Amino acid sequence: MDEELFRQTYSIHGRDFDKAGETAAHIKQILRELGLDAGLVHRAVIIAFEAEMNVVMYADEGTVTFTLTEDALKLEIADQGPGIEDIELALTEGYSTATDQMREMGFGFGMGLPNIRKNSDDFNLVSEVGKGTTVSAMIQLNSSA
Amino acid sequence: MKLTEIKDLLRCDVLTGGDDLSMEIETVVASDGMSEILAFAYPGALMLTGLTNVQSVRTADIAQVRAIIYIRGKRPDAKAVNLARENNIPVLVTTLGMFDVCGILRDAGLKGGM
Numbered sequence: 001m002d003e004e005l006f007r008q009t010y011s012i013h014g015r016d017f018d019k020a021g022e023t024a025a026h027i028k029q030i031l032r033e034l035g036l037d038a039g040l041v042h043r044a045v046i047i048a049f050e051a052e053m054n055v056v057m058y059a060d061e062g063t064v065t066f067t068l069t070e071d072a073l074k075l076e077i078a079d080q081g082p083g084i085e086d087i088e089l090a091l092t093e094g095y096s097t098a099t100d101q102m103r104e105m106g107f108g109f110g111m112g113l114p115n116i117r118k119n120s121d122d123f124n125l126v127s128e129v130g131k132g133t134t135v136s137a138m139i140q141l142n143s144s145a
Numbered sequence: 146m147k148l149t150e151i152k153d154l155l156r157c158d159v160l161t162g163g164d165d166l167s168m169e170i171e172t173v174v175a176s177d178g179m180s181e182i183l184a185f186a187y188p189g190a191l192m193l194t195g196l197t198n199v200q201s202v203r204t205a206d207i208a209q210v211r212a213i214i215y216i217r218g219k220r221p222d223a224k225a226v227n228l229a230r231e232n233n234i235p236v237l238v239t240t241l242g243m244f245d246v247c248g249i250l251r252d253a254g255l256k257g258g259m
């Protein structure tokens with residue numbers, strides 16, 4: 001049985017760079033308190049942070065939902081934003097449409113989505129131009145990578 | 146080696162966390178790119194960066210960085226220092242540049258990220 005033990009949803013506001021990362025930091029806190037393996041927490045918060053940053057950088061509004069079951073930790077980051085036209089290209093390391101201003105802030109190196117995928121046991125990206133983007137990432141709790 | 150020894154080697158000013166610099170540092174991650182820090186930092190690493198905004202501290206916290214040293218004499222703003230203090234991340238500043246800092250720390254036996 002894949003029963004939900006914990007679920008929480010946070011909202012994220014696009015362009016709010018000062019608050020960007022607060023959700024990921026909060027998730028880190030919760031996962032630590034739940035006593036999860038440090039390596040799993042590390043992977044989960046990197047996923048949450050990179051996805052949260054993408055919502056802040058590219059979209060208007062979004063949500064992060066994180067769910068914990070006996071077997072897995074799931075993160076779903078959904079936004080209302082411009083969407084992604086070429087998903088394959090967006091997933092390519094180094095590809096970025098970030099502005100100079102974002103680069104000056106230390107983001108926009110085209111490593112976010114690749115980082116998310118690398119840290120996930122299962123990864124899915126669905127996007128519709130003009131509507132928005134949903135990133136789903138799953139980490140198996142019994143995996144050790 | 147201990148953070149306090151690193152502080153002396155690089156002649157750092159300490160902006161927060163100065164009451165306890167006894168933590169052991171084994172690995173270092175150096176970049177002005179936050180995704181790169183996230184991708185290459187071992188938990189517990191020392192982070193070297195020239196990026197002084199609040200996001201640099203947020204990234205350090207997410208990447209489970211143990212301490213931050215800002216290079217080229219760049220000083221983070223109060224917001225960034227406060228966030229570091231809240232998260233118990235010592236913040237140091239050196240006037241040395243990235244190349245020299247990395248060389249000195251490597252000679253001292255510290256290792257890079259993943």
Ligand SMILES: Nc1ncnc2c1ncn2[C@@H]1O[C@H](COP(=O)(O)OP(=O)(O)O)[C@@H](O)[C@H]1O
Nearest residue numbers: 054058090096097098108109110111112113133
């Ligand atoms: N939520 C999103 N909405 C719209 N476009 C996105 C979103 N996430 C990523 N992208 C697009 O994919 C590209 C690559 O993303 P990423 O790998 O995170 O690198 P970076 O954010 O550094 O550019 C972005 O530059 C952007 O064009």
Ligand SMILES: [Mg+2]
Nearest residue numbers: 053054112113
């Ligand atoms: Mg990104």
